[in-house]
Amino acid sequence: MASPRVLSGIQPTADSFHLGNYLGAVRQYVALQEGYDAFYCVVDLHAITVDYQPEALRRRSRIAAAQLFAAGLDPERSTVFVQSHVREHTELAWVLMCLTGMGEAGRMTQFKDKSAKYGESSAGVGLFTYPILQAADILLYGANKVPVGADQKQHLELTRDLAQRFNHRFGETFTLPEPYIVKGVEKITDLQEPTAKMSKSSSSPAGILDLLEQPGPLRKKVMRAVTDTGTEIAFDEENKPGIANLLRILSALTATPIPDLETRYAGQGYGTFKKDVAEAVVETFAPIRERTEKLLADEDELDRLLAAGATRARAVAAETMEKVRDRAGFLPTP
Numbered sequence: 589m590a591s592p593r594v595l596s597g598i599q600p601t602a603d604s605f606h607l608g609n610y611l612g613a614v615r616q617y618v619a620l621q622e623g624y625d626a627f628y629c630v631v632d633l634h635a636i637t638v639d640y641q642p643e644a645l646r647r648r649s650r651i652a653a654a655q656l657f658a659a660g661l662d663p664e665r666s667t668v669f670v671q672s673h674v675r676e677h678t679e680l681a682w683v684l685m686c687l688t689g690m691g692e693a694g695r696m697t698q699f700k701d702k703s704a705k706y707g708e709s710s711a712g713v714g715l716f717t718y719p720i721l722q723a724a725d726i727l728l729y730g731a732n733k734v735p736v737g738a739d740q741k742q743h744l745e746l747t748r749d750l751a752q753r754f755n756h757r758f759g760e761t762f763t764l765p766e767p768y769i770v771k772g773v774e775k776i777t778d779l780q781e782p783t784a785k786m787s788k789s790s791s792s793p794a795g796i797l798d799l800l801e802q803p804g805p806l807r808k809k810v811m812r813a814v815t816d817t818g819t820e821i822a823f824d825e826e827n828k829p830g831i832a833n834l835l836r837i838l839s840a841l842t843a844t845p846i847p848d849l850e851t852r853y854a855g856q857g858y859g860t861f862k863k864d865v866a867e868a869v870v871e872t873f874a875p876i877r878e879r880t881e882k883l884l885a886d887e888d889e890l891d892r893l894l895a896a897g898a899t900r901a902r903a904v905a906a907e908t909m910e911k912v913r914d915r916a917g918f919l920p921t922p
């Protein structure tokens with residue numbers, strides 16, 4: 589029997605992924621290569637739903653792909669590709685848009701947050717239909733599992749609703765995908781504002797740990813992370829969100845349960861603890877940064893890897909889209 593499918597996407601909207609992307613998503617992409625037929629895409633079409641520069645997008649798409657390989661995606665085992673290379677994504681998105689209610693799309697919290705930020709009138713229609721393109725990304729590949737952070741849960745629910753609606757109306761076509769959200773790392777928070785999500789669009793540079801950042805600034809940011817009053821290293825989400833976040837980070841990076849860390853640091857100050865968090869971050873990030881730099885130094889080879897990924901992705905997407913066209917009542921393509 590064929591292996592179950594996994595698919596996820598990541599936006600090339602910054603010059604580096606951050607710790608939230610890495611722990612909440614990318615690490616799971618790597619782990620799921622085992623036992624799954626894996627598809628991972630750099631979602632450049634999603635990246636143009638907010639203001640952007642073409643040259644920056646081109647650069648960031650390559651940086652994003654390089655980071656995925658550097659973090660451990662094996663081009664032999666995983667299909668890593670760029671969304672805009674596979675035309676079927678936008679084609680299926682159109683069909684799904686015609687099945688989506690205005691109210692349904694308007695309830696998406698990410699759209700509400702982003703349109704509030706950019707102003708109701710300057711937010712583009714692309715921002716509004718963003719989750720429907722995401723649904724197309726997932727459904728084209730018949731993904732069973734979608735590794736994401738907690739912020740994507742609602743988009744996954746919409747994806748399932750749209751799949752069910754299409755199946756109900758036109759006959760069994762799409763697989764219903766399950767979100768794969770790992771507890772403990774599903775929402776890494778900002779180092780300066782530990783109740784808010786670490787995010788490339790809203791965190792200040794001091795609150796965000798970039799995967800491609802040098803050890804010096806990474807250490808500095810961790811040492812300056814907002815902590816809470818008191819001196820105890822205890823996991824208390826409500827009263828000590830800063831320490832809770834750092835505990836979650838250290839636990840995930842060193843595969844040590846949080847209670848063990850609480851015991852280890854009992855009676856020690858925040859300083860020793862933060863130093864260990866900083867070292868764990870640096871130890872994880874440094875080899876990935878070095879591999880990313882190597883991959884980016886040979887752009888032709890990187891582009892060849894992405895071309896091979898696009899060829900494999902296209903074969904699957906084209907087959908799904910053929911079925912969709914037929915079921916939805918389009919004439920055969922001449």
Ligand code: TYM
Binds near residue numbers: 595608614631787
């Ligand atoms: P994006 O590019 O914003 O984020 C990429 C992944 O990182 C996760 N993430 C986090 N996880 C934990 N803590 C954080 N602070 C944190 N910040 C980000 C996100 O949940 C995401 O999994 N809409 C998607 C991109 C997308 C997609 C898809 C995902 C497009 N098509 C198809 C899955 C399947 C997004 O905004 O990702």
